[in-house]
Amino acid sequence: MSLKENYENIKKRIQAACDRSGRDTKDVTLISVSKTKPLDMLREVYEAGSLDFGENKVQELSDKIPAMPGDIRWHMIGHLQRNKVKYIAGKVFLIHSVDSVRLAEEIQKQSVKAGTDTDILIEVNVAQEDSKFGFHNEDVIPMVREISEFPNVHIRGLMTIAPFVDDPEENRPIFKALNSLSQAIQDENIKNVTMKDLSMGMTNDFEVAVEEGATYVRVGTAIFGERNYT
Numbered sequence: 001m002s003l004k005e006n007y008e009n010i011k012k013r014i015q016a017a018c019d020r021s022g023r024d025t026k027d028v029t030l031i032s033v034s035k036t037k038p039l040d041m042l043r044e045v046y047e048a049g050s051l052d053f054g055e056n057k058v059q060e061l062s063d064k065i066p067a068m069p070g071d072i073r074w075h076m077i078g079h080l081q082r083n084k085v086k087y088i089a090g091k092v093f094l095i096h097s098v099d100s101v102r103l104a105e106e107i108q109k110q111s112v113k114a115g116t117d118t119d120i121l122i123e124v125n126v127a128q129e130d131s132k133f134g135f136h137n138e139d140v141i142p143m144v145r146e147i148s149e150f151p152n153v154h155i156r157g158l159m160t161i162a163p164f165v166d167d168p169e170e171n172r173p174i175f176k177a178l179n180s181l182s183q184a185i186q187d188e189n190i191k192n193v194t195m196k197d198l199s200m201g202m203t204n205d206f207e208v209a210v211e212e213g214a215t216y217v218r219v220g221t222a223i224f225g226e227r228n229y230t
């Protein structure tokens, strides 16, 4: 299958998941996760209609952004080190992976320097896996309150990386939990915080995530094929 067919196939599966759960497809954005993949493949997927691309490394983002069309929305989805924020401030549409107040503070500082505002999501380690970055559930509300004080940083929602499982149904409780946490935060009515976005679901479980309220799904392998890290 061509990349265009892969992309269209995922769009159809998102549509079907929306139909099953009574959602509007307009409320779900497919992010094409292009990490490790060469520019010609990104261009093919862009030509197929993708305007949202996700990368997990600052260096790769910095290389790819100037080489690709200007109407693309770039999503930083990987762990972000504070000393690298300066390279992406003002260049990315959304940072999905804010996992500490100190990182948010650096994003504030670099946003001011770049004369911009930055939209972020709070990464939550819902499954409480030791190997993962992200806040633990019980810390999220106090941390959201602290981060909301940074005037150039705007929290738009939550993100989680669910475990790799054979049966995507196993991750349904995780997606449900992220959704209810987001509602609990919304109910707090914190200034400078909106909970309109839920970034959850990858190649193996994006349909379940859509059924549970995802507004962003991050799909790499099912569009671009397996990644080769050697």
Ligand SMILES: *Cc1c(COP(=O)(O)O)cnc(C)c1O
Residues within 6 Å of the ligand: 033, 035, 056, 077, 078, 161, 202, 203, 204, 218, 219, 220, 221, 222
């Ligand atoms: C790589 C990556 C994805 C995409 O994973 P696939 O299983 O290839 O779809 C999604 N989210 C994050 C944070 C990633 O690092």
